[in-house]
Amino acid sequence: MTNEAENKLGTLRADPDEQMIVDRIYSAVMEQKLAPRTKLSELALCETFGVGRMRVRRALLLLSSQGIVDLQSNRGAYVACPSADEAREVFVARLMIETGIVRELASSIGENGVKSLRAHVEKEDVARKSDDRTEIIRLSGAFHVELARCNENSVLTRVVRELVTRTSLIVALFGTNQASTCPDDEHASIIDAIVSRDPQSAEEAIRHHLLHVQNSLDLEQTRKAEPDLVKILTGRM
Amino acid sequence: MTNEAENKLGTLRADPDEQMIVDRIYSAVMEQKLAPRTKLSELALCETFGVGRMRVRRALLLLSSQGIVDLQSNRGAYVACPSADEAREVFVARLMIETGIVRELASSIGENGVKSLRAHVEKEDVARKSDDRTEIIRLSGAFHVELARCNENSVLTRVVRELVTRTSLIVALFGTNQASTCPDDEHASIIDAIVSRDPQSAEEAIRHHLLHVQNSLDLEQTRKAEPDLVKILTGRM
DNA sequence: TTGACATAAATTGTTAACAATGCAGAACTT
DNA sequence: AAGTTCTGCATTGTTAACAATTTATGTCAA
Numbered sequence: 001m002t003n004e005a006e007n008k009l010g011t012l013r014a015d016p017d018e019q020m021i022v023d024r025i026y027s028a029v030m031e032q033k034l035a036p037r038t039k040l041s042e043l044a045l046c047e048t049f050g051v052g053r054m055r056v057r058r059a060l061l062l063l064s065s066q067g068i069v070d071l072q073s074n075r076g077a078y079v080a081c082p083s084a085d086e087a088r089e090v091f092v093a094r095l096m097i098e099t100g101i102v103r104e105l106a107s108s109i110g111e112n113g114v115k116s117l118r119a120h121v122e123k124e125d126v127a128r129k130s131d132d133r134t135e136i137i138r139l140s141g142a143f144h145v146e147l148a149r150c151n152e153n154s155v156l157t158r159v160v161r162e163l164v165t166r167t168s169l170i171v172a173l174f175g176t177n178q179a180s181t182c183p184d185d186e187h188a189s190i191i192d193a194i195v196s197r198d199p200q201s202a203e204e205a206i207r208h209h210l211l212h213v214q215n216s217l218d219l220e221q222t223r224k225a226e227p228d229l230v231k232i233l234t235g236r237m
Numbered sequence: 238m239t240n241e242a243e244n245k246l247g248t249l250r251a252d253p254d255e256q257m258i259v260d261r262i263y264s265a266v267m268e269q270k271l272a273p274r275t276k277l278s279e280l281a282l283c284e285t286f287g288v289g290r291m292r293v294r295r296a297l298l299l300l301s302s303q304g305i306v307d308l309q310s311n312r313g314a315y316v317a318c319p320s321a322d323e324a325r326e327v328f329v330a331r332l333m334i335e336t337g338i339v340r341e342l343a344s345s346i347g348e349n350g351v352k353s354l355r356a357h358v359e360k361e362d363v364a365r366k367s368d369d370r371t372e373i374i375r376l377s378g379a380f381h382v383e384l385a386r387c388n389e390n391s392v393l394t395r396v397v398r399e400l401v402t403r404t405s406l407i408v409a410l411f412g413t414n415q416a417s418t419c420p421d422d423e424h425a426s427i428i429d430a431i432v433s434r435d436p437q438s439a440e441e442a443i444r445h446h447l448l449h450v451q452n453s454l455d456l457e458q459t460r461k462a463e464p465d466l467v468k469i470l471t472g473r474m
Numbered sequence: 475t476t477g478a479c480a481t482a483a484a485t486t487g488t489t490a491a492c493a494a495t496g497c498a499g500a501a502c503t504t
Numbered sequence: 505a506a507g508t509t510c511t512g513c514a515t516t517g518t519t520a521a522c523a524a525t526t527t528a529t530g531t532c533a534a
Contacts, residue, residue: 289488289489290489291487291488291489310495311494311495311496312495312496312497313496
């Protein structure tokens, strides 16, 4: 029901195969199963998904247009590797857009919206108790997409989904050992602020949350990378 | 300088041909030279741009992923035709994002930013005096992209560009005879509010402006369309 | 061993032919 | 004349072969 309009631009036009490839790669990035710089060779993807090369190339083009994949001419497709500057841009954009979203929700969210958000946090709790790391990561990001979805605005939802996915890449690259996932209670706090119809505190809650995530990163230093690794290895020999 | 980072995701990966096709169609839509529902046949595009079918199809796929083009299976590509609901979504998103942008600009815009915005409005004046309708339309939309660009955030700029372009389609579909272009002085007012470092009034200025544009539309009634025309014609015979 | 160079393999980019689908017009029926 | 079916044409979708580029391998000289 809710995602009916949302899918209009996202899925209606594309063959199931193609959308499936895009979604799978999207999900894998969100769950941090696909690390930045991972090579996505056409042949491998063809075999994995059992489709022709054309479909794979179309999917990769779509992913590249969203900044998830980096298409290098004659060299192939790689999972994108955002720079520190790009990372900052993504966070600025998320702050701006998501504060707007929760402010709006504080005055307009309905029964169903609250219910789905609560259910989502519940799922996060379950995953956390089961120590299902992959699921925790996935749900942490998905929560923000869910917030956008509650606004019933497919445009905003799509933008947020893209930004959240890119954030996964950013966390994978710049995340420090600790705190790579959202602290649980913060999501609940955001919902509480929304249901109490207080735009100001809802905005504060998500701002605090996003800054918290950003501060758990190390955007100043060099990012986790193989280039350095290569240098280290060659330096050793 | 400013658009160096901006182009990273936009152009770096693509061949000049491909980007050229996308840009040209993008511009044509922005200038309202390409009406919604216009068929974009592959052959015609191949001949127009002097490229192979592959490039054309890739360009169309990219355009469709941005909601500018509607790809219909086995039927071809058409300039998108947003529904009234989509139109409302676009305006909600623009209100949210652009108010955030000008608020930010009110506290952070630099010399160069102000200069480029003033220059832009100047260009609008020139075009208006020359009665260059196409240029007026183009610059009216481009102003909002320029605002985003002043934030030096390629992510936001890209989102705004997409939304502005879709707005062109919306205006073409739902615009009433009068006032299809932004009133000149409103752009200047926005700049004034920004340079006076007043986030609140800057936000008010752009909100007023966007609502003004939206109110000049007729989102309730049926949109301008050919389906009706077809019925009329068949009814006559 | 290291480096440069040449060759071979693998991967990506492009093209062109073919298949499938949709569309328009003609012929036919009522 | 209106509606229907059928046929041919035009357009899009797909596949496979080919071309171009990069990457890996191996050889040789220093």
